[in-house]
Amino acid sequence: DTAVSQTPKYLVTQMGNDKSIKCEQNLGHDTMYWYKQDSKKFLKIMFSYNNKELIINETVPNRFSPKSPDKAHLNLHINSLELGDSAVYFCASSQDRLGAGRETQYFGPGTRLLVL
């Protein structure tokens, strides 16, 4: 009964390739997030959707494009991968967005991306 799941768990690819990471939550939450955690362990917000609408887009290169086909899914597509994209990408969900009350975030297990 995984609450927030991500696939794949590991992704090794060459520079210049395009890849996608999928995220699904079965908690009935309205808000979903993508975070990047780099080698220095800093957890940085990239995107957030609330009820399928993009509400946060934080200075991320436009090679990164999120897509939310429905409230339970938030996918991340990355074009023209670069070495600096190597990191762990976490998906998360919460009932409400931050500051709106039910804001506890539940994280997926992470996708470890290595660009060679």
Added chain:
Amino acid sequence: RKEVEQDPGPFNVPEGATVAFNCTYSNSASQSFFWYRQDCRKEPKLLMSVYSSGNEDGRFTAQLNRASQYISLLIRDSKLSDSATYLCLPSGGSYIPTFGRGTSLIVHP
């Protein structure tokens, strides 16, 4: 001043010790705070929410100092299993989640 600052540590303590670390925040509009725990190579998980001046949950106590804009996490009687990174997240000043860099705790036998 960074939005959320934490001493990265590591804090290296023996089992049974009491350890405390702080998280300072710059947005005075922050009303509530969250401590998340992240084990090595795992996802963050909520440890504690703080909605007023503080919160206590077993061996864990969070205390908020609004005047000085910091929140502390105190762990009593440390266990080996407490070894992890503790991330601070203020809420209320913005809907954009800005986590602290995290404080690493190592509890040794």
